[in-house]
Amino acid sequence: MVDILHMYKKSNKVRNITKKTILYIVLSAIAIVILMPFFWMLSTALKSNADIFAWPPDFFPKPALWGNFAKAWHAMPFNIYLINSIFIVVLGMVAEITSETLVAYGFARFKFPGRDLIFFILLSTMMLPFHVTLIPTYLIWQKLGLVGQFDPLVIRAWTAWGPFYIFLLRQFLMGIPFELDEAAEIDGATPLQTFVHVILPQIKPALLAICVFTFRGYWNDFLGPVLYLNDMNKYTMTLGMYFFMGGVNEQPSWNYLMAMSIVIALPMLVLFFIAQRYFIEGITFTGLKD
Amino acid sequence: MEQYLGTTERWFITPLVLMFLAMIIYLLLRKLGWKARAATGFALVSPWLIGFIIFTAFPLIYSLYLSFTNYSLFGTPKWIGLNNYIYIFTNDYEFWPSVRLTLLYATFTVPIGVIGSLMIAMLLNNRIKGIGAFRTIYYLPAVMPDVAVALIWRWLFNSQSGLINYVISPFLKIFHIGKIDWFGDPKYVLWAFIIMSVWGIFGTNTVVFLAGLQGVPRSLYEVAELDGANSWIKFWKITIPQISPVILLQVVMGIISALQIFTVAMFVRPTTGAGIFMNQLIYNRGFTQLHMGQASAIAWVLFVIILAFTLLVFKSTPAWVHYEGEIKR
Missing domain, CATH: 1.10.3720.10 (MetI-like)
Known part of the structure; x- marks a missing residue:
């Protein structure tokens, strides 16, 4: 009897180990597929002009030309583009996160007539393709005489233009016990004081996640800059890359393009590794289950 | 430098204007007999509402109107009825x-x-x-x-x-x-x-x-x-x-x-x-x-x-x- 039990345990153990091994093999195989483009990007970035078109392709650059990064960077005024991008990212993020947090606070913690209808409209704007409102929006900025300025890319952020982030923050805010607000109110705190001292500390993970998302949004934005910025001195990194690619029929210098792709991805990767824990937690806590 | 200054200035003024509008909305609602908390809530979401009206609702309707016109960004839109749709569906x-x-x-x-x-x-x-x-x-x-x-x-x-x-x-x-x-x-x-x-x-x-x-x-x-x-x-x-x-x-x-x-x-x-x-x-x-x-x-x-x-x-x-x-x- 004991023997059978022992054998059963043993076979179970063997099964577990096989299962784990298969799992590791599958996970690693997919990881290689996911990482391959990253490897190829780096490898190409370090190759010489002649090497990139070698057939069959060389997997490793020989020798590795780290100078390609500097060459690519100086091929266009990327210094100016970087300053412009940082300017837009900072102004846009501050405005967007501030306004969206306040709006979400209003939706989550206050009852007022029409609230649910307004929130429903807010959610439905997610279905609205950006391109439908594009032309009239352009005409508005043109009427205001601000086409060619940075304004169309950052001013609107004050009106909480990211419905999805409002939704995320609202979900998060609704999870905070109401007793906290009430206690603060009994102590004589104004809604603003309650917001700053009671609510804000509670939603830090969500705010960090939204920081990463919005950073990505402004850093990535192509449609805005390509529409509104027509002066070379105002180009952003992304728009600069568009012109760095060259004309439609030109064969681009892939080593320099890959080097710049790494550069443009770098802030995102760094931010992701710093905020990783909060980032994934932020998405986890969105209460998507209900 | 000046390319940043103008935008920065307007970027600082915008939230002040929005706050001012929110305050007016709050006072108006209070006048209409809303409770303080309800009025606060509405005032808080008002920046989104203002942005929605100016940059979503109006453009949405205006682009529907534009789709029935001939317009090249210069001059005024000229009403041509369903011609744009007929063109894209049949000729484009x-x-x-x-x-x-x-x-x-x-x-x-x-x-x-x-x-x-x-x-x-x-x-x-x-x-x-x-x-x-x-x-x-x-x-x-x-x-x-x-x-x-x-x-x-x-x-x-x-x-x-x-x-x-x-x-x-x-x-x-x-x-x-x-x-x-x-x-x-x-x-x-x-x-x-x-x-x-x-x-x-x-x-x-x-x-x-x-x-x-x-x-x-x-x-x-x-x-x-x-x-x-x-x-x-x-x-x-x-x-x-x-x-x-x-x-x-x-x-x-x-x-x-x-x-x-x-x-x-x-x-x-x-x-x-x-x-x-x-x-x-x-x-x-x-x-x-x-x-x-x-x-x-x-x-x-x-x-x-x-x-x-x-x-x-x-x-x-x-x-x-x-x-x-x-x-x-």
């Missing part, structure tokens, strides 16, 4: 191919993205050593900027010396096909875009699914195991119903974003012969060729398509989406 050699490419792209990427990332999330939901590292790797493509994603894949798919053509060259030899011009050949452009999007899609969706899977109560599985359910039954009877709201969210968001593909496509720059997406067509028509009326008409067609698909999915929800605490009839 670019319109139907772009609709076809956009719809096919969404039809393939949404199911592949949702099913694929659910399967990967289930793999990542195992508690084994080093799973954290795998989760990080699997998430990496999602943090890459669109520009970088587009350029990497355009290079991987390069017809002369791309890695992908090299990897599949043995197969190409068997079938006697030359090197494939992925983004230049209308036969392959769709597949190239699908493969590229799948690589990018997995990250974000997988994390959300992972969160959903971790939210399924353990007890449900334990009870099922006592009843002798195998993994297959557990998957279909517990996992799927429990995470069905997450699936719904992923499907809806997937449809909306797939139909609106733009930046990546602009950087991949498929040749016109190979086909362009609807959003690219709208941009080209409007801002390159200055046919604002036609561009608005195409944009409205895209809007109606998105609306139709989303409503269709929502209409189907009672059949498959399971909400906690809902009484099944």
